[in-house]
Amino acid sequence: MWGTMRAVTQRPDSLTTALHQHITQAIAAEGGWLGFDRFMALALYTPGLGYYANDSTKFGAMPESGSDFVTAPELTPLFGQTLAVQVGEALERTGTHEVWEFGAGSGALALQLLDALGDQVQRYTIVDLSGSLRARQQALLAAHAHKVRWLDALPAQMEGVIVGNEVLDAMPVQLIARHGGAQEGVWHERGVVLDVQGQFAWQDRPTELRPPIEIDGPHDYLTEIHPQAEAFIHTLGDRLVRGAAFFIDYGFGEGEYYHPQRHMGTVMCHQGHLADSDPLVAVGLKDITAHVNFTAMALAAQDQPLPPDQAWSVLGYTTQAHFLINCGLLAKMELEPLAGRALAAKLIMEHEMGELFKVLALCKGQPWDAVGFTHGDRTHRL
Numbered sequence: 001m002w003g004t005m006r007a008v009t010q011r012p013d014s015l016t017t018a019l020h021q022h023i024t025q026a027i028a029a030e031g032g033w034l035g036f037d038r039f040m041a042l043a044l045y046t047p048g049l050g051y052y053a054n055d056s057t058k059f060g061a062m063p064e065s066g067s068d069f070v071t072a073p074e075l076t077p078l079f080g081q082t083l084a085v086q087v088g089e090a091l092e093r094t095g096t097h098e099v100w101e102f103g104a105g106s107g108a109l110a111l112q113l114l115d116a117l118g119d120q121v122q123r124y125t126i127v128d129l130s131g132s133l134r135a136r137q138q139a140l141l142a143a144h145a146h147k148v149r150w151l152d153a154l155p156a157q158m159e160g161v162i163v164g165n166e167v168l169d170a171m172p173v174q175l176i177a178r179h180g181g182a183q184e185g186v187w188h189e190r191g192v193v194l195d196v197q198g199q200f201a202w203q204d205r206p207t208e209l210r211p212p213i214e215i216d217g218p219h220d221y222l223t224e225i226h227p228q229a230e231a232f233i234h235t236l237g238d239r240l241v242r243g244a245a246f247f248i249d250y251g252f253g254e255g256e257y258y259h260p261q262r263h264m265g266t267v268m269c270h271q272g273h274l275a276d277s278d279p280l281v282a283v284g285l286k287d288i289t290a291h292v293n294f295t296a297m298a299l300a301a302q303d304q305p306l307p308p309d310q311a312w313s314v315l316g317y318t319t320q321a322h323f324l325i326n327c328g329l330l331a332k333m334e335l336e337p338l339a340g341r342a343l344a345a346k347l348i349m350e351h352e353m354g355e356l357f358k359v360l361a362l363c364k365g366q367p368w369d370a371v372g373f374t375h376g377d378r379t380h381r382l
Contacts, residue, residue, distance in 0.1 A: 019049040019284040024194060032193055033203060037228065039192045040172040043283045045129060051284055052170070053132055070273070071166050072248070072320075072353065073108035076343045078332050080112020083163070083246075085327040086361075086372040087113060088120050090161045090244040093368050097122040098160030103167040104128060107137035113163070114144045124148045125160075154239050162236060162245035168297065169249050169289040171232060173224040175265065176209050181218035190222070192280065200280040212296065217260040224265055224290045230300035233362075237304045237312055244363040246372075248320060250356045251292030253382050266291035294360050295382045301362050315361035316373030317382055320347060321354030323372040 023042050027034045044051045072079040087099060097120070104110050104126040114124055124147050126137060134150055141148050175190035188204035195201040215221055236245060251257070257266075269276050271286035279288045294317060301312035318326075324347055333341045348354040358378075361370060373379075 015049060015054060016282065016284050019043070019046060020200075022046055022049060023192075023200070023283065024198070027192065027194060033191045033205065034193075035189060035191045036175040037172040039200075040279065040288050043279065043288055044170065044172070046284075049284055051287055052129075054284065055132055071105060071108075072347055072357075073112060073165065074106060075346060076340065077108075077112050078329060078336070078340070078344045079324070079347055080109045081116045082324050082327045082329045082332060083109075083248075084113050084116035086246065086323075086370065087161050087163065088117055089371050090246070090361075090363070091117070091120050094159075094161065094243045094363065094365070096160040096243050098125060098158075099123075100125045100127060100158060100160055100162045102127050102162070102164045103170065104137055105133065105166075107133070107140040109163070109165055110137065110148070111140055111144075114141070114147065121147060123160075126150050127154065128152065154235065156239065157241050158236075158239045159242045161243055162240065164245070164247045164249075166249055168226075168229045168232075168247055168292045169251070170287070171226070171229040173226055173228070173267070173290040174209060175222065175224055175267070176207065176211065177204050177223075178215070178221040179204070180220065182214065182216050183218075185221070200283070202280070211258050212254055212293075213258050215258050215260055217263070219260075219263055221260075221263045222265040223258060223262070224267065224293075226290075226293055226296050229292070230296055233297055233300040233312075234304055237301060237306055237310075240364055241310070242364055244315060244361065247292075247297065247360045247362075248323075248357060249292045250353075251294050251358055253317075253378070254293055254295035255381075257291065257293045257295070292358075294358055297360055298362075298379075298382045310364060312362045312364065313367040314379055314382070315363045315367050315370050316377050317358065317360050317379045318373050318376045319355050319378070320357035320359055321350070322376030323359040324348055326372050326374050326376070 026042060045053055047053050099113060099121050101110055110124060114121060129152055131152055177188045177190050178185040179188060180186060187207055187210060189207040189209055190202055190204050192200050193203040211223055211225060267279060267290050269279050269286045269288050298314050304312060333344045346352040
């Protein structure tokens with residue numbers, strides 16, 4: 001996530017103490033070593049204690065709100081209004097009338113899409129594992145209450161257009177570390193143990209896990225693999241009978257993701273609009289993310305063994321800047337006052353969100369020339 005809010009019902013110190021005890025028990029149950037993917041899952045999603053499962057304020061434009069990061073829909077309503085152009089086209093092309101949003105956060109994107117799409121959307125389903133933000137979402141979406149429903153699990157079958165804005169980056173990753181260079185180095189999985197003071201610490205164990213491509217260089221190398229996000233794509237593939245999916249997130253194709261110079265990995269934490277790289281402290285009080293390997297996501301879709309009429313197709317892959325400009329953002333910006341144009345510009349500026357953020361679109365059945373990918377499509381670079 002790029003941003004979120006905090007209004008903790010428990011005192012922060014009691015929350016972190018309780019979560020620390022819970023994770024400590026999990027480490028003991030695993031024989032003293034816990035893979036980072038399990039640690040990240042507990043830190044973010046433990047009911048009532050994890051970052052996304054407690055009552056802290058996460059999403060907001062400024063740290064004064066108690067928030068930790070800002071996402072595009074909080075930055076400007078033009079994000080959702082522009083995305084609605086593509087979602088509306090996808091609803092029409094797939095003959096469906098339902099939007100499925102994963103990780104709806106404050107509800108800002110849902111409101112923007114519902115307002116913009118009108119009668120094209122007969123039902124808007126928010127899928128959220130934690131439910132801690134549901135009351136806030138219900139208040140914001142009160143005008144659309146007759147269309148909106150909340151689920152904490154997926155039904156056996158789905159139809160419609162899936163939207164995931166900054167969802168894949170919050171899915172737990174496995175950390176793997178090469179000790180030494182490409183020729184003689186040994187790969188390890190990085191996990192979490194307790195040090196002599198009972199605090200969380202790193203420990204590496206030899207592993208058969210490998211990144212999807214060879215990484216050159218004589219140096220140590222830390223990176224991530226994304227089996228949980230890949231499994232999520234597979235689950236959607238099994239359940240979605242008809243429709244499309246749009247994932248917007250920060251990340252790269254695998255050639256850039258596993259570049260020899262990216263040797264420190266991409267795991268980052270966000271708290272009070274400040275970023276740090278240590279997920280082992282202030283556990284439960286800050287977001288933990290990893291960049292998305294979009295090649296792995298596309299391959300997870302394409303390689304999934306499904307009947308031909310149910311198979312995923314890659315509809316497009318491009319930068320957020322190209323996508324939003326293709327969908328008409330610039331014309332919408334011209335109607336905004338100067339301050340509004342300045343905020344919207346962050347969505348497409350290369351040094352802000354325009355280049356780092358990508359959009360991956362998948363569809364079931366026959367693909368079409370989607371409006372968001374008419375210029376600058378990078379599918380061939382995945």
